[in-house]
Amino acid sequence: MSERIAVLGAGPMGLAVAYQLARDGHHPVVLEADDRVGGMTASFDFGGLQIERYYHFHCTSDSDFLTVLDELGLASKMRWTETRMGYWFGKRLQAWGNPVALLRFKGLGLVAKFRYGLHAFLCTRRNDWTPLDDVEASGWIRRWVGAEAYEVLWRKLFDYKFYDYAGNLSAAWIWSRIRRIGRSRYSLMREKLGYLEGGSSTLLDGLHADILRHGGQVHLSTPVQRIVIEDGKVQGVQAGGERLPFDKVVSTVPLPFIPRLAPDLPEPILAKFRALNNIAVVCVIAKLRRPVSANFWVNTNDPGMDIPGIVEYSNLRPMEAHIVYVPFYMPGEHPKYAEPDAVFIDKVHRYLMQINPALAADDFIDIRASRYRHAQPICEPGFLARLPPRKLPVEGLWVADTSHYYPEDRGISESIGFGRALAREVVE
Structure with missing residues (x-):
């Protein structure tokens, strides 16, 4: 009926x-x-x-x-x-996202690199996530990769996306994110993503x-x-x-x-x-005359940047101009979310010009900010x-x-x- x-x-x-x-x-x-x-x-x-x-x-x-x-x-x-990843760390843009890039990464010891790579590999092979539902994510990652790799490669990503919730997230939720990107690779060295x-x-x-x-x-x-x-x-x-x-x-x-x-x-x-708790986002999108980098995704770990990374979308979907998304995640109740768009736009100007010093102010054709209060659920242990x-x-x-x-x-x-x-x- x-x-x-x-x-x-x-x-x-x-x-x-x-x-x-x-x-x-x-x-x-x-x-x-x-x-x-x-x-x-x-x-x-x-x-x-x-x-x-x-x-x-x-x-x-x-x-x-x-x-x-x-x-x-x-x-x-x-x-x-075919896309690339990068990592902004130590005031330099480094290659990222494959075993050779991991081995060449400046700022991490060999043992830490091995533990990080092993954890990422095993995440792509795991299918049963239920044992991770009650496990706290940052501690789980630290136990696998060690304190050094956690501080260099993970802490800022947690802190600048989840703020006060960074130490109370489900390991199952974080595992699913690692696995999805890992399974987008069609060979050990190559990553392939799609657009319509x-x-x-x-x-x-x-x-x-x-x-x-x-x-x-x-x-x-x-x-x-x-x-x-x-x-x-x-x-x-x-x-x-x-x-x-x-x-x-x-x-x-x-x-x-x-x-x-x-x-x-x-x-x-x-x-x-x-x-239930949610993360909000202020997402700044910039239209540029020249690229910031050759990467689709760049993770960031910089004391002067309160972002987990940037997405250079035109390195996935070719366009006449170069398009970069810079997301600022935070709980909706955080004081930063009440700041005007101009504050976030000014930061994006500065951050992109730090990552690529060849960029000049007149390379920015247009720049906008959008907000979404309930962008993402916070999945705590036992979610x-x-x-x-x-x-x-x-x-x-x-x-x-x-x-x-x-x-x-x-x-x-x-x-x-x-x-x-x-x-x-x-x-x-």
Whole structure:
């Protein structure tokens, strides 16, 4: 029987839910607060260039993403590029990301290099992550790689992304990040990453059009004020000052919004949502006349730089100008998050010119900053048990975000795979 189902949020997960529901003969209605689909994958006009506000890339292992491209007839738009990594350490830009670069790295002893390499290799071979769920990540890494390698290669990455949470993260979550990048290599020395012609908009527009073609609806600039729950059952949602009836509701908005959207949930469930923490991001994107480096990704360990790294996106996806993303991660409640965009933009000018002294002020064509308060969940040890269930104790209500495919890190492919599975679960 066909059902009328509200899907809250038009990020990749929400679109994937609606895509699957519509293809299965149901009538999803996507309600999105933003004026465009995509969430963190949405694009903006950057001086005539349509590009994502936040960087994205694809790995050869992103099977759910590649499957949808094939279904939408977009597989021919996929491009693969051999990419490089670098490491800014000791006031120099060094090669990174393969065994030879590790051996040549200046600032690390031979034993530390061996332990670091062994740990990275074993992470790519591990499949069972459950023993790591309760393990604290920084201690786990330190035990494997030793104090020297941890201080040089890991500490700043933790500190400048997680701040006060740096010492209380799940090892399973960090392991999944190491494994994903490690498995993007197609040989010991070479790394291959992918992009879509036209960027993420190619996929987003394809999903949007397919939802409409199969009888679904997508309403933009339509924030939902409340999920209506009566007598233990979902009745619909309140949006735009009116009550819209639905048989079921699937929310894919960040979990911290749920206590406000669904205050009628049982208090023990609301407490679980309130206990979750998130990292915010201020992501600066710069358009340059010349490249900063030949690398796609550069990790940074510099006392004068409060960033974990930079992403030179045009070294993955060729463009007329050189595009660099510089993310500043921090808890949303940290005082730095309240600083104006100009503070972060000024830092990016200085940092990029330090990494490449040949850059001059007039090499910066344009520079912008975007903010996302709930960019990433904080997955603490034992996160699996702390996570609220996606099927809540209310008839007809499902709630999930990127936290629910823990220990995998947020990603387009993971969101698509999880969203499609969730859609099937909703109508079983």
